Amino acid sequence: MESLLAELRAAVGAGAVLTDADVTAGYRRDMMPLAPHGQPLAVVLPSSTAQVRAVVRACAAAGTPIVPRGAGSGLSGAANAVEGCVVLVTTKMDAILEIDPDNRLAVVEPGVVNLDLRAAVEKHGLFYPPDPSSYDWCTIGGNLATNAGGLCCVKYGVTTDSVLGLEVVLADGELLRTGRRTVKGVAGYDLTKLFVGSEGTLGVITRATLALRPLPQAPSTLVATFGSTAAAGAAVSRVVAEGVVPSLMEIMDRTSIRAVEQHLRTDLNAGAALLLCQSDSGGEAARRELAAIEQACVGAGAELVYATDDLAEGRDLLTARRAVLTALEVYGAWLTDDVCVPRTRIADLITGCERIAAEVGLRVAVVGHAGDGNMHPTIVYDPSSQDEFARAERAFDEILGLGLALGGTVTGEHGVGKVKREWLAKEIGPVGLRVHRDVKRALDPENLFNPGSMFSP
Amino acid sequence: MESLLAELRAAVGAGAVLTDADVTAGYRRDMMPLAPHGQPLAVVLPSSTAQVRAVVRACAAAGTPIVPRGAGSGLSGAANAVEGCVVLVTTKMDAILEIDPDNRLAVVEPGVVNLDLRAAVEKHGLFYPPDPSSYDWCTIGGNLATNAGGLCCVKYGVTTDSVLGLEVVLADGELLRTGRRTVKGVAGYDLTKLFVGSEGTLGVITRATLALRPLPQAPSTLVATFGSTAAAGAAVSRVVAEGVVPSLMEIMDRTSIRAVEQHLRTDLNAGAALLLCQSDSGGEAARRELAAIEQACVGAGAELVYATDDLAEGRDLLTARRAVLTALEVYGAWLTDDVCVPRTRIADLITGCERIAAEVGLRVAVVGHAGDGNMHPTIVYDPSSQDEFARAERAFDEILGLGLALGGTVTGEHGVGKVKREWLAKEIGPVGLRVHRDVKRALDPENLFNPGSMFSP
Known part of the structure; x- marks a missing residue:
């Protein structure tokens, strides 16, 4: 492993390779308390696409898995370290490379904070719609990897609806460019939208061309x-x-x-x-x-x-609305679930959550994006009580089962990550799972990127 | 081959297997005169998903390629027969299975004509935006396969923006269900948008759940x-x-x-x-x-x-605007190209087309969807003159080169098919092409579906 660390230091500079366990601890997990996480071998913070390619090549040669990570604001454990991995953090690649008001697009690196992009394009009378609740600290790279949503979706769609093209480092270090700068285009498979929402399992996004709207x-x-x-x-x-x-x-x-x-x-x-x-x-x-x-x-x-x-x-x-999560902290820690149901079933979901809350004996507060049926039942528990934590986990799962039973999906915008793998399998079935594995194997045959996240290999 | 024909007849009924060359001639090509086409072994018209699966299994066992086809209104040769193939026509599967106004969605079979869907949902005060020029005869299945656009795109996007989920028969006859009925959802890879625009190279779409908008x-x-x-x-x-x-x-x-x-x-x-x-x-x-x-x-x-x-x-x-193509017929046959350029480069494209027209000595009329930069330079030629046809081909290619040089794409909405394979390779480069081949191999390892279309294997 020392030779890999030496290669990583050569690739990104010694200061951008973190190995001190006290320091790397901050990169082990995202904001989802239920998802498993391991101890990374190292955390690397590349500053350029060339550095990302060098890191990917070094890890591929060493057979060391890579977990791509943005700000760590995720709620599915998708960015959680797997044991012995390299966590590749893109926050240093935070340049807004171009804003083209006449063609209403922006070209950005993945580490740009969502709010910074919003503010920069607003100066040109333009609007980047995706607005996850963590928009003041989450990064565009993480938004792309999770196909993030937010409050805007009812009218403006999710992240994938605002992406024109990507630059992605593949498992062999090659650089793939997908999509285009034009608003329309059907040349080839829509690889752009395949990478968006792939949760770091297919490659590392190093650049994105984003469509903007009038403010x-x-x-x-x-x-x-x-x-x-x-x-x-x-x-x-x-x-x-x-x-x-x-x-x-x-x-x-x-x-x-x-x-x-x-x-x-x-x-x-x-x-x-x-x-x-x-x-x-x-x-x-x-x-x-x-x-x-x-x-x-x-x-x-x-x-x-x-x-x-x-x-x-x-x-x-x-x-x-914005005060709900803070307000719930008075009662204990909270665990936010994420289901999306047909818009006609919102009341059924809320009633069902009341029943589940009564069954497990915990408070479950439902807030959500009613306009698109994407609900966030939030379970409150005492983090010092193992019993309450176990009941919170049970409620979390029962809410997912309820969402599916109402004709919905087990994740509207937070993603599958390392917390809902079994639920993804339930939702998409064996044929769906097989196709996921086929696509993963086609693009990442050695299972280099985020292995075991989203689905088991 | 007789045993395959017998199996096809058993699968869909003898009346739905066409082998008479005079009859199958009508299914050999679409509306693009430049694309190559072969002689099919048979044309089959299944009536159900089960029949499609049986056809796919029979062809896979016989090693006979399948070219999926809707109405044949395409402009890229994507639905053109390859020599000795089975053309699988979905026009008999034309049921609108469900319109759910409260959740603003429709579930349809692939053979539904675009206009019929538009009319049916309009009765509920709803709107299915994609409106290719052939909307009064093209099918939703073809629209999905090509990710069709139209005049609406400047405000409402292309077909992929209106698709929530698909049912697809895979190369081994298994049935894949992608997506969902909810407006949001990020469970797993976006396989829906991978199949949309894949031009019949990855599977046969047998059902689609479509998002509708208020009229x-x-x-x-x-x-x-x-x-x-x-x-x-x-x-x-x-x-x-x-x-x-x-x-x-x-x-x-x-x-x-x-x-x-x-x-x-x-x-x-x-x-x-x-x-x-x-x-x-x-x-x-x-x-x-x-x-x-x-x-x-x-x-x-x-x-x-x-x-x-x-x-x-x-x-x-x-x-x-609607009369342009008819008006051009006075001068000869026409050949419509399809490039999309950044919206700031539209004038440059038109000026460049004037230059190309002068160079090849043919009339080139440019009409297009200015709001999204998707232009259709239309070349007029005398179909009885080999020389004019050759010059029309040259103009067709030069327009594509011009589109790329202006920062655009070689197809805004018509697709690659069998007419722009080399241009796709030019646009996406060797890494892009490799990933296309990897994805194709993952989903269709025996190259059963539309072999050699979009890119060479």
Whole structure:
């Protein structure tokens, strides 16, 4: 192993190869407490594509697995170290190489922080939609690897919808360029979208060409409260059926509401559920959209509906949604699940989570992106209690089973990683799993990249 | 071969196995005159997924290649028969299995005609965006296989952006289900988008779950004329830079305009170029968008700009664009190319096509989807003249070289098929080609599906 370490130091410089266990400990896992993680041989922080290629070649020659990693904000353990691996961290490759306003695209290195890109393109009147909750510290590389979503998805899609092309270092160190700089193009297989969401199992993304959108109008905001979960679910269905596409549509269940009320020392006047919606269409279009949403909410039995086009007030109304996880910390540690169900089944998911919470004897707060059915039931437990942790794990799994039973998927945006491998196999079945293994073997025959993540080889 | 034919008859019924050369001749090629085509052993028209699986298993056992085919409206030769193959035609599998308005999705068989799906979902106030020019006869299966585009793409993307999941018969007859029914989901590799656009080289799509959108507002239309190609190109750039996203933005060059004027016996008052734009945002939003487009056109030096929200008048204005190919038929046969360039390079592409036209001594009319840079230079030639045909071929290739040189791609929406194999190799390079071959081998190790299409094995 000493010869590999020497090669890595030659490749990226001694200062960019970390081996001190106290230091590498910070790179062993991401934000998902349930996923397994090992002890890396080393953590390397390359500064260029050439350095990434040298690292990949050295590890391939030594037969040492590579786990690519961005900021470590993931929630699936995809970036967790496997025993004896090299963790390849892309945070030093953080240059925004180009912003081309006339063709509405940006070319970036993988270590660029999502928020930094958003801010840089906003200066040109442009918008990079994907906005995972960790947008102020997660990196574009991690967003690409996980096909990250966020609050914007209901109107603007997920990360894959904003990617035009990639540069990827393959398992033999060769450099693959996928996609193009044009907004349309069908030359060959869509390798770009194959790498997006492949969770570091197929190669290391070293550059991305991203499609930008015009900066939307300042948002108008609507909040609606409901006396029953069913009524809130019906409101979501009515909005979808009315053909309105809000730019944000979030739901909070009873448990979330109570936690936030206690945390913010306020009364949200919401019995069972709260919906928050925004329109960024501006002017009359925004008013028309919010009016249609209001009508849908009232028709579904909303107790209170309030809309505003005042920006500061809109931000205040969103505070409740953004405060949920912090509010839950008063009760213990939290574990966020991630299922996506058909939009008509949101109420069933929330009701099911109430049942699961009662069964395991833990608090489960459901918040989620109602506009696309992507729900984040969040389980609260006492981290010092092994018993509570085990019950939290049980709830986590039962929620996934519930999501599948409702016609959904076991991950809407967080990914499979090292925490949902068995669930991926359940969702896609033996033929799906075989094709995954075939694709993995075709691109990474020696199982160099993130081995055992997403699925067993 | 008799035993294979017997097995095929057993699989799909004798009436659905065509072997008479006079009959199978109609299935030998698509609409691209330049692509090679062979003589099929048989044409089979299965009626169900089970029948497709039986056909695939029989052909795999016999080592007989399969060329999947929809309506044959393609423009790349992707559906052209290879010598001695079985052409598997999916047009009999034409059921719309489900329309779910509450979750805005449809489940369809591959043989459904694009227009039939559009009409069926419109009854529910819903919209299936992809609208290739052949939408009144092309099938969804072909649209999926080629990742078809159309006029809608500037606002609504291409086919892959509307696909949630697929059912695919693999080379060993196994049935793969990809994707999901939810609008978001990241469980595993994005196999859905790998199969979309794979041009029948990886499997046979037998079912698709498609995402629908709310039906847009009735369109408002704007037409602008320009005295120079550069001014029209500048107008497109200004519209993009202004952050306006029209629902349609088409360009016609001088040659197209003259042909249409002669055909429709009218004067379009357009010297060098004509832009047609629509907004389907409705009401004030549409007026705002068209006003911004008008300002961009005037700023770029438009000679005449006219906008209307009258539906019938808007349709009339679009007549010119729709009449181009018919108008060109007066002069001879036409051959439509398909390149996509950065939106800032549209004028350069048109100017380059004028140069190529002069060089080869043929008429080249450029029409295209200006909003996304996807241009269709159309070469007119005398089909009875071998010399003109050869010059048309030369122009076809030179246009592709020009597209690449301008930073574009050799196919924006028609695909690679059997006509642009060498150009795909040029565009993606040796590493890209190797990965294509690796993926193909992983999914179709015996090279059963559409062998030699898209790239040589």
